[in-house]
Amino acid sequence: LVTYNTLISGIAASDAPELERARGIENHLKKMGLTGNEVTYNALMATATRSGQVEEAFVIYEEMKKINVGSFNVELFTTLITVCGQAGQLERAFQVHDRMISEGVNPSVVTFNALLTACRRGNRPDSSDIALDVMKIMRDTPDCVPDVITYSTLIDTLGRDGRFTEMNDLLAEMKDLGLSPNFVTYTSMIGALCKSGDLDAAIQLFHEMEEKKIEPNIYTFSCLVGGARRKKDIQMAIFILKLMKDRGVVPN
RNA sequence: ACCAUAAAUACG
Numbered sequence: 074l075v076t077y078n079t080l081i082s083g084i085a086a087s088d089a090p091e092l093e094r095a096r097g098i099e100n101h102l103k104k105m106g107l108t109g110n111e112v113t114y115n116a117l118m119a120t121a122t123r124s125g126q127v128e129e130a131f132v133i134y135e136e137m138k139k140i141n142v143g144s145f146n147v148e149l150f151t152t153l154i155t156v157c158g159q160a161g162q163l164e165r166a167f168q169v170h171d172r173m174i175s176e177g178v179n180p181s182v183v184t185f186n187a188l189l190t191a192c193r194r195g196n197r198p199d200s201s202d203i204a205l206d207v208m209k210i211m212r213d214t215p216d217c218v219p220d221v222i223t224y225s226t227l228i229d230t231l232g233r234d235g236r237f238t239e240m241n242d243l244l245a246e247m248k249d250l251g252l253s254p255n256f257v258t259y260t261s262m263i264g265a266l267c268k269s270g271d272l273d274a275a276i277q278l279f280h281e282m283e284e285k286k287i288e289p290n291i292y293t294f295s296c297l298v299g300g301a302r303r304k305k306d307i308q309m310a311i312f313i314l315k316l317m318k319d320r321g322v323v324p325n
Numbered sequence: 326a327c328c329a330u331a332a333a334u335a336c337g
Binding site: 074079081082083111113116118119122150154155182183187189193222226228256257259260261262267290291292294295296297299302325 | 327330332334
């Protein structure tokens with residue numbers, strides 16, 4: 074069983090996880106008269122999630138219930154929330170959240186972060202407000218301390234909504250809590266400003282991040298190039314490309 | 326032996 078589990082885990086961890094291959098190995102295991110355990114199913118679940126297959130993830134969850142593979146942990150529920158978020162199924166993500174609570178499993182920071190991402194990807198006009206509500210629930214949950222990912226996700230959501238005042242309030246709030254914005258936080262804000270057409274403010278933030286010795290990456294520069302493109306500012310686009318090469322970031 | 330969360334990317 075360990076051999077088979079190792080194989081399935083290898084597929085789960087590969088660059089392009091294929092659920093069919095993982096299932097094929099699971100079939101082998103069954104033919105040998107073996108029964109999958111928690112590790113087998115966690116690896117299958119990881120494969121489904123990493124290849125973005127929501128329905129399959131839930132099928133695996135149902136199988137786990139049927140076979141009674143021990144108790145479900147917070148990671149498993151969080152994985153399900155993540156896969157719902159990837160598919161833009163916000164309602165379903167909340168259902169998983171409710172279910173884990175009814176089963177006595179406490180959500181963690183990671184669980185709430187996954188829910189926040191699901192809000193962002195939910196493509197709803199009120200996703201910012203829902204995300205702020207999730208943040209409130211999180212604050213009322215014991216042992217759940219928001220981290221840099223929590224704030225980066227919220228900042229990203231509000232920024233895409235053009236709610237820059239609130240975005241800046243969140244930035245101040247995270248700093249007050251002793252959390253330092255990182256390259257993702259900055260890239261999210263830069264991306265939001267570029268989308269809204271405020272390239273100047275985006276460039277200003279770019280300089281701020283460099284002053285703080287936070288290294289921009291290909292994502293950061295892609296946001297800026299996109300901002301220049303939206304403004305049809307070819308000079309600026311070329312300037313950013315130069316800047317990027319100068320910083321040792323290779324254009325893709 | 327496995328193990329959960331955040332950011333960019335034209336055209337269509």
